[in-house]
Amino acid sequence: MKKWKLRLLIAIVVVIAGAFTTGKVNGSIPETWDSLITAVTGEKQKEQAKSIEAPKHAVRVTLDHAIDGDTVAVKLESGQVTTVRLLLIDTPESVKRGVTVQPFALAASDRMKGIVNAADQLYLEYDAGDCTDRYDRTLAYLYADGENVNEMMVREGFARVAYVYPPNTKYLDQLKAAEEQAKRAKKNIWSKVGYVTDRGFGK
Numbered sequence: 001m002k003k004w005k006l007r008l009l010i011a012i013v014v015v016i017a018g019a020f021t022t023g024k025v026n027g028s029i030p031e032t033w034d035s036l037i038t039a040v041t042g043e044k045q046k047e048q049a050k051s052i053e054a055p056k057h058a059v060r061v062t063l064d065h066a067i068d069g070d071t072v073a074v075k076l077e078s079g080q081v082t083t084v085r086l087l088l089i090d091t092p093e094s095v096k097r098g099v100t101v102q103p104f105a106l107a108a109s110d111r112m113k114g115i116v117n118a119a120d121q122l123y124l125e126y127d128a129g130d131c132t133d134r135y136d137r138t139l140a141y142l143y144a145d146g147e148n149v150n151e152m153m154v155r156e157g158f159a160r161v162a163y164v165y166p167p168n169t170k171y172l173d174q175l176k177a178a179e180e181q182a183k184r185a186k187k188n189i190w191s192k193v194g195y196v197t198d199r200g201f202g203k
Contacts, residue, residue: 052141052148052174058123063116068094069108069158072116072142074124085137086150087127088175090162092189092201102201104189108158115152119144127168139168154178157187160196 064073064081069091073083091112094105116122124140133139142149151171153159155178164172183190195202 052151052171054123054143054146054148055125058125058143061122061124063119063122066109066113066116069105069112069153071137072112074122083135083137084124084140084142085133085135086142086153087139087168088161088164088172089150089154089159090200091153091159103192103195103203104158104201107188108153111153111156111158112149115144115149116142121145127170129165129168141171151175151178155182157182157185157190160189160201162200 059076061074061076064075066072067083070086070089071083072086073081075081091108092102092105093099094101094109121144123143124138125143126140129139131139144152148171150159151174154161154175161172161175161179182188189196189201
């Protein structure tokens with residue numbers, strides 16, 4: 001066993017013994033393995049959440065422009081420009097007619113613009129159900145350089161999981177997990193108590 005591993009093991013044993021003796025480590029009881037490692041080493045363990053990767057059947061598109069935090073306009077291979085509403089997510093409104101700009105809406109819009117404008121490659125993935133909504137917008141998952149943008153917006157706390165209409169639910173579990181992660185960390189829309197509701201966003 002390498003010396004640093006041996007020292008770490010000894011340190012952990014000492015901390016555990018101290019925790020049982022005093023009931024505390026640095027003033028609080030470690031609740032998880034990660035928090036125990038943090039108490040010993042001062043370094044947090046990196047989360048191992050696996051991101052959604054672009055599938056082989058995804059459709060290559062080019063950016064026309066970003067509209068807001070959950071909607072973009074892209075150009076298909078045919079040259080047609082279509083508005084894409086990202087599946088299973090909802091961000092605060094920044095451009096909806098008759099709706100005052102909501103808290104975090106501009107931040108979500110700016111984040112979306114930053115992602116798609118910086119991407120070298122954009123792809124769309126359609127789900128098993130309808131490919132358009134009642135506004136004739138394309139419904140899809142968006143990928144920027146291979147990374148699922150729907151998930152990114154949820155994970156970073158700019159979007160909530162919403163508009164769940166089977167069978168367009170391929171990545172629902174992954175998005176819910178990302179949402180829970182953002183909630184726990186109180187990122188962006190989750191930093192304001194009571195702001196996110198089942199029906200959308202408050203004031």
